[in-house]
Amino acid sequence: MAMIRPFVHIIILAYTFVGFFSSPTSAQDQTAADSLLNVLHTDDTISDSSRCVLYYEIAFYSTDPSERIHYAEQALKIAEELQNDQLIAFGLRYKGNGLRSQGQLSEAIKHYLDAASLYAGSNKGLEAGVxxxxxxxxxxxxxxxxxxxxxxxxxxxxxxxxxxxxKLATALLNVGELYRTNQKLDSAIVYFQRSKAIFSKIGYAIGLAYNLGNIGLVLAEEGKYELAEENIAKATAILVKIDDQYPIAVFQTALADIYANRGAYDQALVYGHTSLKIGEELGLKEQIRDASLKLSEIYQSAGNSDEAYTYLKQYIAYRDSINNEETIRQMADLRTAYEVSKKQAEVDLLQEQALLNNIVVWCAIFIIALLLILTVALLKIYRIKDRAIRIVRERRRVIAAQRNQLDEVNKTKDRFFSIISHDIRGPISNFQGISGLINVLAESNDADGLKQLGSMMEASAKEVSVLLDNLLEWALSQEGKIPYHAEPVKLKELCQANLGIMLNMAMAKQIELRGRLTQEVIVDADKNSVSTIIRNLLSNAIKFTPEGGEVKLEIAEVDGMGLVSVIDTGIGIPKDKLNDLFQLKGMRSSWGTKGEKGIGLGLTLVYEFVQLNHGQIEVESEEGKGTTFKVYLPLTKKTVLAESN
Known part of the structure; x- marks a missing residue:
């Protein structure tokens, strides 16, 4: 595997104050920050100016970017009240440091340039260098x-x-890092060694730690892994003591890269996830980006494409967040504004061409204002146009959806009336020949034949009646005219009534129809529609059960719902028809065990009435063994409360 250079920037974020703070000799020491916080919270006699200085020292030592920003802002409030430009400049820089650590680069550079403007034309050259x-x-x-x-x-x-x-050693360190990130490794080592010599001489621990770590990064890129790991280990040991987590995260990424190049992917992943965790805890966008990229590369090398893709997406998101074009443009604008301000300060010091420069500045402001007004106007026009386009598209989408829905409804109705016209013809045709048969049988005094003909007429009449009832109820349901009055319904009483209605039909086919209604179950539903559900399921079961068979009607309470079960020992339902059992599709005509005609409308009506009553329906069937329909309806609130008590 080729060496992949870790995308990092080790940057010293802290410098000692010259002529202002005398106590700090190192930066980013959380222990020192905590001690100062203790002083702040326990001493109520501190003056405003001293409190301002104390806030700056806490921001100076803190390793938490959010904490830096918070205390820098607290100090800035006091500095502005005191109208002290030097204190304001310190606060702007420290807040910029915190913003930079969080990846808010354009905001950070704005604060730096504001601080630099306060030093322009003064004798604060050292602070300007920082x-x-x-x-x-x-x-x-x-x-x-x-x-x-x-x-x-x-x-x-x-x-x-x-x-x-x-400050000189720090600047040399950062130049070395700049050369390293641009693959000029020889120049990087030269600057790191110069910086290391100065930090070692003055005993500046954090500077030495950064140098050791950065040298380790160069050695890693040169393939000298053991030396690289040794330097990084020494740097990490120093950083742990002062609780500076950011460089530790960067060096963990470097160690992950080293172990990945050795093929030790498990250990590499440990280092990579440690780096990512630190970045997430401190809100360091840049470090989250680098750790995500490294984890993606390691997982890809280890053959785990799914994890590699996950972390690659995270890397791209954070990379774009940091390097988006708007941020780069804002930084360029801020830098240009600063350079203009710097030149203007020089002109003010020389007191030359003041009038001309003022005219130029005002002209520039006027032009910029015009451009801004034009930009805002064009942006508003674009937004209005874009909004209009989106509204038109949305309306077209809604119209198209409604058209498709209407087409589907029309197709369903066409299929329905096609089925009705096809299947109602049989029962009606039976009546057409009845008058002739009556005359023939009457002339021949065939009483038995007349009785049999009467039974046939009764069966046909019932068949037509049931068909027309279902047709009427289905049509009303499609138009939303079915009356729905939810009330407490006693299933035991309702089931007994429907068993009585279906008893003759069952006896005619020598089918045993019985109910298991030992438990009183009360549901919250519309009584008429529930009765239609039970009647259709019983009729369907009797129709498709042969002579000598059995149909059972049972009720119970299951998981807070009322359950109505219709169980038969009939011919069953083929598996390929179960999915569309409750839908009115195609030619649904079927024949019972004694030639009874059916079109499937009853089951469609059952399904719609179950939905109307906020229930559910299930079906279990096996060809040759029978079918079970289960209807679940909500129990009344009183029943539910009684059970809970």
Whole structure:
């Protein structure tokens, strides 16, 4: 596997104050920050100016970006009340440091430039040098190599002139990191070694830790893994003591890369997930991005494509969040504004061409204002047009959906009336020949024949009656005219009534019809529609059960619902018809065990009435063994309350 360079930027975020704070000698020490917080919370006699300084020191030492921002903002409020430009500049820079750690780069650079503007034309050259390093760091994060190097060099020149060892070593360290991220490894090592020598000489622990870690990263990229791991281990040991988590996360990513190149994927994943966890806990977008990319590469090498894809998506999301075009544009605009402000300060100091410069500035402002007004107007026009297009598209979509729905309804009705016209012809035809048969049988005094003919007429009449009842109820349900009056319904009483209605039909086929109605079950439903459900299911069961068979009607309470079960020992239902059993599709005509005609409308009506009563229906069937229909209806609230008590 080829060496994949980890995309990192190790940046020193802390510098000592010159001529302002005397106590701090190192930065990013959470223990020191916690101690200062204790002082802040226990001493009520601190003056405003001292409290402001204390807030800055806490922000200076804190390793939590959110905490840095919070205390820098607290200090800024006091500094603005005191109208102290130096204090305001410190607060702007520290808040910028916190914003940068969170990946809010455009906001960070704005705060840095505001701080630099306060130093323009003053004797605060050293503080201006710190801001140049900060700006170089921001452009390094954005991979803007030339701008970053220019700002670093300006800072280095200031620090060399002032002979400030810590700041000079820090600037050298960041230049080395810039060279490393641009694959100029020889130059990177030179700057790291120079920085390391200064930090070692003055005993600056955190600077030494960053140098050791960065040297380890260079060695890793050169394939010298053992030396790289040794340097990173030394750096991590120092950083753990001062609780500086951000560089630890970066170095964990580097270790993950080292072990991945060795083929030790399990250990590599441990380091990668550790780095990601730190980034997520501290809200470090850049580190989350780098760790996600490394985990994606490791999982891909280990053959786990699903996990690799998951972390690749996370990497792309964070990469785009940090490097989006709007952020880059804002940074370019801020840098341009700063350069203009810097030149204007120089002109003010020389007191030359003041009037001309003012005219130029006002003209620029006027032009920018016109451009902004034009941009806003065009944006509003675009939004109005886009909104109109979206509304038209949505209305077209709704109309198309309604048209499709109407087409489907029409097709269903066409199928329905086709079925009715086909299947009602049989019973009606029976009546057409009855008058002739009556005359023939009457002339021959065939009493038995007349009785048999009477039975046939009765069966045909019942068949037509049931068919017409179902047709009427189905048609009313399609138009939404079925009356629905929910009330407590006693299933035992309702089932007994319908058993009595169906008893003659069952006896005619020598079928044993019996009910198991020992338990009183009360449901909240419409009584008429529930009766139709029971009647149709019983009629269907009798129709498809042969002579000598059995049909049972049972009720019970199951899982907070009332259950009505119709069980028969009939011919069963083929598996290929179960899925469309309750839908009115195609020619649904079928014949009972004694030639009874059916079109499937009854089951469709049963299904719709079950839905009307907020219930459910299930069917279990096996060909040659019988069928069971189960209808679940909601119990009344009184029943539910009684059971819960």
């Amino acid at each position: 801001i140049y390093i900060d700006l170089g760091d921001i452009y390094a994060i954005q991979n803007n190599y030339q701008n970053s190097l220019n700002y670093y060099r300006q800072g280095i020149n200031i620090f060399r002139q002032s002979k400030d060892s810590v």
